[in-house]
Amino acid sequence: MDSSTWSRRRFGALAVMAAGALTVGVASPALAEPAVATPAGPAGASAGTSTAVTLPAPTGQYRVGATSLHLVDGGRTDPWAPQGGPRELMATVWYPATAAADAFPRVRYTTAKVGAEYDARLELPAGSVASVRPHARENAPAVSAPGGLPVLLYSPGRGNSRLTGTSVAEELASRGFVVVGVDHTYDSPTELPGGRFVPQSLPAPSPETLPGETRVRADDLRFVLDALVGDRRPPVLAGRLDPGRIGAFGHSIGGAAAAELARTDPRVRAGIDVDGSLWGEARNGLDRPFLLLTAGVDESLLSFRAGHRAWGRQLLVASAGHMSFVDPGVLASAYGLKDRWPAEKYQRAFGSIDGVRAAEVTRAYVTAFFDHHLRGGSSALLDAASSRFPEVTIDWRRD
Template sequence: MTKNSARRCVHPGRGRTGTVAAATLLATLAGSWIPAVAASAPASTAPTALAAPAAARSAGPEVPAPTVRQPIGEKTVRLVDESRTDPWKPSAGKRELMVSVWYPARSGRGTTAPYVSPGLSEALYGNTKLSTVRTHAVVDAAPAAGGARPLVVLSPGFGQSRASLTSVAEELASRGYVVAGVDHTYETAVEFPGGRIEQCAICGPEERDNAAVVRNRAKDLRFVLDRIVANSPVVPGLRVDRARIGMAGHSIGGASAVEVLGQDARVSAAADMDGDFFTDPPAGGVKKPVLLLGAARAGDLGGPMDTWSPAWKHMTGWKRWLDVGKGGHMSFTDMHWLADQVGLPPGVPPEDAAGAFGTISSDRSNALTRAYLVAFFDRQLRNAPGKLLDGPSAEFPEVAFLKQEGGGSAARKR
């Protein structure tokens, strides 16, 4: 892995078709044009907007349904790392994060969680359309009965909300996982209790230190992991199996997931969805399982913008490099089907979206992303049999196996 600390963090500098378009879309969503009403949102003594109005919930589009009919719950929590001053805005004091936890629920009855609040939708998308999107998770639902469950922690792309990985999170939760989605404060717009919205502090046009972003995210993710597996759970009654923990992320969030894998002995496997690498590998390399799920990277192999090939040499455990040739950088997030359902944000030309999403349909990109992440974590955290990661599949002909090594799983003997 090489350090590319001066490259743009939005969609760090790959010379492929669609890269500039993806960067344009991400830059727009990262808040370079954030409306003044959102930017000046005041703190409030009222409860945070955890439930959208019923009329909005019934009128809007729905997150792609999980493929398993299992009730799921979602709890949103604010966590404060008292050991760190915020690196992006020191005047804010201690590092504070917002986290959503998805999990199998005892019942599907109750108020479903909004995708985002109207205020956060304005900050992220320039309008309130995202707040009309319906999800399948019940707010603060009682966890389903059962033993300790495997955990997957998710890190979104730069400028993106944790909500952008909702479909993946709900799918994993419906299959018995606990999933924690993390907002990295001041790297996107984040809503805190009381309706306070903190804008992105490092989303300007200037170049930034991407390696520093990855290292700070690794601290965020390890802190969240500390809190999720603590003896006092963030969701009462929810048990996490400390021997079965995975990380996954999109874009720089994927690079951060692999960073944590190399640092933290508690983490058994990591999946990187189209995220370039910016930091050097740990001493001895990464010896645990890694899934690299990329978009149209085959033409970059060995080129100056190819950070995955050098990184591959330092991954000495089970590993797969999958490529969606017709995909785009945003194909692995909710943004593709959101563009189809609610339209593009203001100021994004359709041709830029076409480059960001590739030529694959949003239904297919969503289906394959969920299928391969589930197959990876089932294999590595549950030692579950399955052939999807053994080679090309007739079910998903869009996915090519560029490189693969290793068999078995990282599931620990219990």
């Protein structure tokens, strides 16, 4: 995919998601009877059927626990709230859990109100997305590790919820990382305590507004990190975090937020941009390891590559769409949206790669990057073409 085509798709997707939909198109018929689980991937639904979809199973050695956080930043006036007031955020923390996790209840994928937002975007029957089955167990006991567990911050794409990163977060947690997914209130559809639902309400994006949005997101991530390594960490993780091994990653503008956080916060040792343009000063490169995992290249990424001053890679994933890298790609395949949406609409959002395969690719490379840079693991998957992932090519490399 050439740079101009990829850039148009990225910006077009940002504009569409700001309007409250993954993409534009006509409504599809409702789903009906349950389907049989797909052995090679998540439990799924073919065209014309409906069932609770199970996300791809984590492959690491640990069970996965999860807990939610409601955090109020009393030192910052919310720049996006119509009436001002302190910035309120919701976060989910996924972490490696002990075998005792099996006795704990499975967490909800999302709330009914946020799920309804995604039912509408994906044109699914009411309750479909809220019924998706993750693997994490609620407040299960966390493992302990010498020196503590590395911490990763996750920022979702524009107009999207932290739930969209669940599959990769569970994989990372199963491999010994603590992952903190953050809803950026008034951009992410967010349900606050007491059932207070805050829909996405930011105006349509532009090259002039996106750098400011990126800075707000980076400030959100920094505040959550302060809370997590300070005195507001979940009790289940008390004494189990390593504040010296912190990374950040995000999808779309969330990737730009991860880069901005890495630029401005020395605690962040490495980061990943998953299929997003870069906004703000991080476009000029960073002084710490950074990975670009994308479907294409645009001017902002070329600028980053020219100015980057540390380990860096850009990996291109053939046939991927913008939403292939996150959970909606899995749901699109499971619910047979390729057979129900107009071809151009589906291609724009999900490309032609299978959603479960795209999740496998994303999880493998995100895990390999953070394992190498935060735990001293092998860089083999990041240094050369792999027969396991022939759809991935190295487009740029700096050692």
